[in-house]
Amino acid sequence: xxxxxKMIDLDCANCAAKMEAAIQKIPGVNEASVVFMTQRLxxxxxxxxxxxxMKEAQAAVSKVDRNCKIDL
Amino acid sequence: MLSLSRQxxxxxxxxxxxxxFIYMEKLxxxxxxxxxxxxxxxxxxxxGAGIFILGEVLxxxxxxxxxxxxxxxxxxAWLILGFGVLKEAVLNIKNGQVFDxxxxxxxxxxxxxxxxxxxxxxxxxxxxxxxxxxxxxxxxRSRRSITELMNLAPxxxxxxxxxxxxxxxxxxxxSDSIIVVRPGERVPLDGVVVEGSSMLDxxxxxxxxxxxxxxxxxxxxxxxxxxxxxxxxxxxxxYEESTVARIMELVExxxxxxxxxxxxxxxxxxxxxxxVVLAAVLLAFLPPLILHEPFGxxxxxxxxxxxxxxxCALVISVPLSFFGGIxxxxxxxxxxxxxxxxxxxxxxxxxxxxxxxxxxKGTFSVTEVHPxxxxxxxxxxxxxxxxxxxxHPISQSLRAACVSExxxxxxxDYQETAGHGVTALVDGRKILCGNARLMERHxxxxxxxxxxxxxxHLSEDGVYCGYILISDELKPTSKETVQTLNRxxxxxxxxxxxxxxxxxPVADTLGITRLHAGLLPQDKVDLxxxxxxxxxxxxxxxxxxxxxxxxxxxxxxxxIGAAMGGVGSDAAIExxxxxxxxxxxxxxxxxxxxxxxxxxxxxxxxxxxxxxKLAILVLSALGITGMWLAVFADVGVAMLAILNAMRCGRIxx
Numbered sequence: 167x168x169x170x171x172k173m174i175d176l177d178c179a180n181c182a183a184k185m186e187a188a189i190q191k192i193p194g195v196n197e198a199s200v201v202f203m204t205q206r207l208x209x210x211x212x213x214x215x216x217x218x219x220m221k222e223a224q225a226a227v228s229k230v231d232r233n234c235k236i237d238l
Numbered sequence: 239m240l241s242l243s244r245q246x247x248x249x250x251x252x253x254x255x256x257x258x259f260i261y262m263e264k265l266x267x268x269x270x271x272x273x274x275x276x277x278x279x280x281x282x283x284x285x286g287a288g289i290f291i292l293g294e295v296l297x298x299x300x301x302x303x304x305x306x307x308x309x310x311x312x313x314x315a316w317l318i319l320g321f322g323v324l325k326e327a328v329l330n331i332k333n334g335q336v337f338d339x340x341x342x343x344x345x346x347x348x349x350x351x352x353x354x355x356x357x358x359x360x361x362x363x364x365x366x367x368x369x370x371x372x373x374x375x376x377x378x379r380s381r382r383s384i385t386e387l388m389n390l391a392p393x394x395x396x397x398x399x400x401x402x403x404x405x406x407x408x409x410x411x412x413s414d415s416i417i418v419v420r421p422g423e424r425v426p427l428d429g430v431v432v433e434g435s436s437m438l439d440x441x442x443x444x445x446x447x448x449x450x451x452x453x454x455x456x457x458x459x460x461x462x463x464x465x466x467x468x469x470x471x472x473x474x475x476x477y478e479e480s481t482v483a484r485i486m487e488l489v490e491x492x493x494x495x496x497x498x499x500x501x502x503x504x505x506x507x508x509x510x511x512x513x514v515v516l517a518a519v520l521l522a523f524l525p526p527l528i529l530h531e532p533f534g535x536x537x538x539x540x541x542x543x544x545x546x547x548x549x550c551a552l553v554i555s556v557p558l559s560f561f562g563g564i565x566x567x568x569x570x571x572x573x574x575x576x577x578x579x580x581x582x583x584x585x586x587x588x589x590x591x592x593x594x595x596x597x598x599k600g601t602f603s604v605t606e607v608h609p610x611x612x613x614x615x616x617x618x619x620x621x622x623x624x625x626x627x628x629x630h631p632i633s634q635s636l637r638a639a640c641v642s643e644x645x646x647x648x649x650x651d652y653q654e655t656a657g658h659g660v661t662a663l664v665d666g667r668k669i670l671c672g673n674a675r676l677m678e679r680h681x682x683x684x685x686x687x688x689x690x691x692x693x694x695h696l697s698e699d700g701v702y703c704g705y706i707l708i709s710d711e712l713k714p715t716s717k718e719t720v721q722t723l724n725r726x727x728x729x730x731x732x733x734x735x736x737x738x739x740x741x742x743p744v745a746d747t748l749g750i751t752r753l754h755a756g757l758l759p760q761d762k763v764d765l766x767x768x769x770x771x772x773x774x775x776x777x778x779x780x781x782x783x784x785x786x787x788x789x790x791x792x793x794x795x796x797x798i799g800a801a802m803g804g805v806g807s808d809a810a811i812e813x814x815x816x817x818x819x820x821x822x823x824x825x826x827x828x829x830x831x832x833x834x835x836x837x838x839x840x841x842x843x844x845x846x847x848x849x850x851k852l853a854i855l856v857l858s859a860l861g862i863t864g865m866w867l868a869v870f871a872d873v874g875v876a877m878l879a880i881l882n883a884m885r886c887g888r889i890x891x
Contacts, residue, residue, distance in 0.1 A: 170490075177374065178339075178550060178554075179550060179553040179554035179557060179558075180339075180504075180507055180548075180549060180550050180553045180554075183504040183507065183508075183553060184508075186504075187508075199494045199496070201493045201494045201557075202377075202554070202557060203377070203380070203381060203493045203557050203558065203561040204381070204490055204493045204494075205381075206490070206493075206494065208491075208494050228333070229333050229334060229335065230335060232329060232330070232333055
């Protein structure tokens with residue numbers, strides 16, 4: 167499933183790059199891109215585990231910047 | 239007070255020789271654009287800076303403040319400026335993020351405190367904070383300029399329902415509903431005018447400043463602004479398929495297709511910070527151990543390393559540049575599907591152009607009239623009358639070229655022979671109108687015509703009256719486009735299915751350097767492949783531009799496929815990397831210019847930032863520069879890179 171989410175309070179470009187790398191490593195994620203300029207997360211991941219994956223993605227995001235939230 | 243208007247915003251102008259007041263006004267506007275937390279940061283920075291300056295002055299004048307007494311002033315200043323950074327650093331370490339910029343800045347400035355230079359410690363925090371604030375404001379601003387662009391779609395549409403006008407969300411409106419658009423409003427959905435006439439401003443879609451007229455029957459695109467009259471429009475497509483929705487999706491998606499440079503910089507940043515930190519550690523401990531010197535001086539130098547270890551300026555300036563470029567292009571009616579397309583576009587060495595529909599209008603019109611024994615108008619009128627009932631494109635162009643009113647009552651005995659032409663009685667006289675074969679059949683001599691295009695001969699009661707030349711007209715900007723491309727050092731290639739004899743003069747008029755005529759659709763793909771191979775050796779890219787009809791395979795194959803006037807064609811939008819919203823080939827030049835400028839700025843920024851960072855590293859390792867200068871240079875580079883990035887997308891036409 168491909169989906170786009172809004173990112174809230176994503177404030178630094180380098181953090182966005184770190185988040186992208188971290189989310190891509192989550193098992194079941196085929197492709198992920200965190201775009202700092204549009205504050206978006208585009209993710210293509212397995213349907214079966216999608217909700218779980220999104221939780222893990224949020225954890226990965228929080229680890230880089232604890233103020234940043236994925237608008238689910 | 240005068241008022242200047244630029245892009246819809248009013249900038250008051252005061253009479254002032256030095257322009258100082260204008261800057262005040264600008265600053266006030268910038269301040270107004272800040273978010274609440276940014277304003278809070280600004281106030282904090284100003285307070286901290288004030289105390290810092292006070293401290294510097296006092297420590298220079300009063301001996302008491304030059305020693306430990308300075309802590310009385312500098313410590314509060316440091317806390318005001320750096321408390322937030324310190325807090326972030328601690329919380330991030332708890333989260334497992336050790337080498338983040340907050341932490342590094344804290345180490346650098348706390349280290350400076352311990353080496354006894356209090357002013358320096360505060361300066362590190364001060365400049366770091368200034369840089370951060372500036373970065374946030376710049377990014378916000380550039381993001382806002384794109385969001386404005388995305389504001390193409392109105393939130394409500396007015397629908398006629400059972401004689402009443404109801405307000406509805408455009409997304410809920412179905413095809414064939416009738417919507418009402420009043421002057422000043424944006425058209426919410428694509429449709430056909432059923433009532434009313436007006437002028438439409440389509441500049442947001444196509445970048446063309448000239449308004450288009452809309453009368454019953456004309457197609458209107460969502461996103462254009464109705465300027466003068468009330469229009470009733472029958473909706474053609476639901477919202478998701480409308481022009482506006484498609485454009486917004488394209489622009490939004492563009493940023494997620496990252497350019498190679500961007501990927502490179504992110505990878506670089508991942509290595510850069512740890513490497514610099516490691517170097518700092520080595521610098522702090524190795525030389526003193528080897529040279530048996532005191533640690534203090536070397537630790538101080540190492541701290542300066544930490545100051546320049548944050549790659550953020552570099553990381554932000556690349557996407558900011560591409561974003562600016564994509565935004566600037568879309569304001570001119572050029573949609574780039576990604577940062578990567580912009581990057582490839584800057585390296586284009588060959589532009590392959592389809593003839594029909596790209597360089598020419600793709601519609602046939604009368605280009606020359608050669609009457610014999612009567613006037614041009616008479617010949618055209620006879621031809622138009624004779625072809626009155628025919629639906630052939632040639633007949634349509636004949637009727638379009640005729641200025642006088644055509645009266646159907648004058649025509650009788652109409653007969654059409656496929657592949658030849660038509661015969662009819664006009665005002666009781668027998669008119670033959672068609673190609674040389676038709677004339678031959680009726681035993682009428684025709685002159686040899688060598689001009690490119692389609693020739694229509696005409697005879698009246700067996701007497702030859704002359705011929706009319708019909709051809710596909712060149713677009714007014716085609717010649718300029720080809721010549722500008724040639725001047726830019728780009729090879730121009732024209733592909734066409736027409737015969738070489740008729741294509742050659744066109745290529746010559748335009749100044750095309752290479753012509754391939756008489757091609758079948760499959761040949762175009764092979765040819766494009768061949769040209770790409772030729773270019774591959776020199777690292778140049780190949781661009782193909784077509785009108786999106788029948789050329790999707792070539793659009794896909796080329797390094798860059800540009801679809802022209804392709805808003806209406808799904809296939810073209812899918813296949814192309816670049817969509818030129820109007821039919822103007824000139825936009826291609828604009829697109830390449832924007833791409834070249836953007837990529838140029840990206841490289842400038844990368845080189846500039848790396849050189850300055852490296853210089854600071856070398857100077858601080860040698861102990862030549864102070865920490866002051868190091869922070870200042872680092873923040874300065876970030877600012878300049880961001881300002882430079884904001885120039886992308888602004889080009890002179």
